[in-house]
Amino acid sequence: MDAATKAQISGLVFTVVLPVAAAALPIVGARKLKPGAAARPLLGGLALLAGLVTAHVGVLGWPGWPMGDAHHWVLLAVIGAAAFGLVLDRLQPPARPVVVGAVATVVLAFFTWRLLAPLAGLWESKGVLPQLSQSAWVLDAGLMMLVAWLGVDHAARHAPAPSVLAPVALAFAAAAGAVVISGSASVGQLAGAMGVAVALVGVAAWRWPDVRVGHGAVGAAVVGLVLVVSYAHFYVDMPRPVAGLLVLTPLGALGGLLGARTWQKVALALALAAVPAATAGWLAKQADAAEMEEDGGGGGGYEYDYSNL
Numbered sequence: 001m002d003a004a005t006k007a008q009i010s011g012l013v014f015t016v017v018l019p020v021a022a023a024a025l026p027i028v029g030a031r032k033l034k035p036g037a038a039a040r041p042l043l044g045g046l047a048l049l050a051g052l053v054t055a056h057v058g059v060l061g062w063p064g065w066p067m068g069d070a071h072h073w074v075l076l077a078v079i080g081a082a083a084f085g086l087v088l089d090r091l092q093p094p095a096r097p098v099v100v101g102a103v104a105t106v107v108l109a110f111f112t113w114r115l116l117a118p119l120a121g122l123w124e125s126k127g128v129l130p131q132l133s134q135s136a137w138v139l140d141a142g143l144m145m146l147v148a149w150l151g152v153d154h155a156a157r158h159a160p161a162p163s164v165l166a167p168v169a170l171a172f173a174a175a176a177g178a179v180v181i182s183g184s185a186s187v188g189q190l191a192g193a194m195g196v197a198v199a200l201v202g203v204a205a206w207r208w209p210d211v212r213v214g215h216g217a218v219g220a221a222v223v224g225l226v227l228v229v230s231y232a233h234f235y236v237d238m239p240r241p242v243a244g245l246l247v248l249t250p251l252g253a254l255g256g257l258l259g260a261r262t263w264q265k266v267a268l269a270l271a272l273a274a275v276p277a278a279t280a281g282w283l284a285k286q287a288d289a290a291e292m293e294e295d296g297g298g299g300g301g302y303e304y305d306y307s308n309l
Contacts, residue, residue: 014058015189019197023051027204027211042089044161044201045216049082051197052224059190070118070235071187074227077111081223085216094157095215097150103215104149107223108142115227116234141233144247145226153218155253155269161213163256163265165202167273168221169195171249174277175229178246178284182238191228206262222250239287245280249273 026046056075063072084103088095156164172195180188198221205211226247233243252273256265 015193016196018058019051019055019193020200022054023047023197023200044211044213045086047201048217048220052078052194055193055197059193070115071231073115077227078220078224081107081219082216085219089214089216100153104146108145148250149222151251152222152253155256156213156218159256160262161205162202163269164213164253165198166266167252167269168250169199170273170277171225174280175246177281178242179232181284181288182236184236194224242280242284245276249276
């Protein structure tokens, strides 16, 4: 077996097989144990957490200590958001929007700060990325992330789980393509693997209504997406408009509030999400083409490696 074939098989295993298997394990177990109504919102959260963690560990590894790479904060953020959300699912299902908003604000503020901490020295250094320090996509990005989280959480209260998760899976797929175009195959693979896990849980929820999407599932999925996108913007040179559109793509889940049947709700949610997702992909290609032309056709999308400074 040649090296190229081995690489393809390895990519398939870590991007598809392992995330799907990890996300399916809690669902299969629950089908045998038949949990009560109070535990059902936990099922979707646990399945998504297992799939997303496996995706990150399989593609980029488990974080060591001291933290060596900024992208490992994506994994810790997913775990933190899922943990807070699962507590809300267990103690106060569904939690009031103000409570979810408070939790989301704390989680996003802390983990975004940790994700970008390695850049602080660069922003303060004279002559090194001064333009970045003047136009950093931080405060407005945080607000967009919060809106995305609360919007998807609202949809999860009133719409079926497949219509909530379908736009998030589409956002991950669009992010994977945009990140690869911007210059990082590994982070693009991570986004794709996470999207596969989200899609699997969405399909399972369509087949088995016991798989509910509660605060834990929403938190894990949304935080995973928005922090991957943030990482791609700051460390992989993804254009700011592309990142902004990808962060807002999950709001397509609000389309699940319309329609009468589940398939109609899923179709409407995907249609709403497809607009920003497709626009983000087009803008990423345009930016890459412009960079290639500026470089004389030599290629663009260099992956900056400031994450371990």
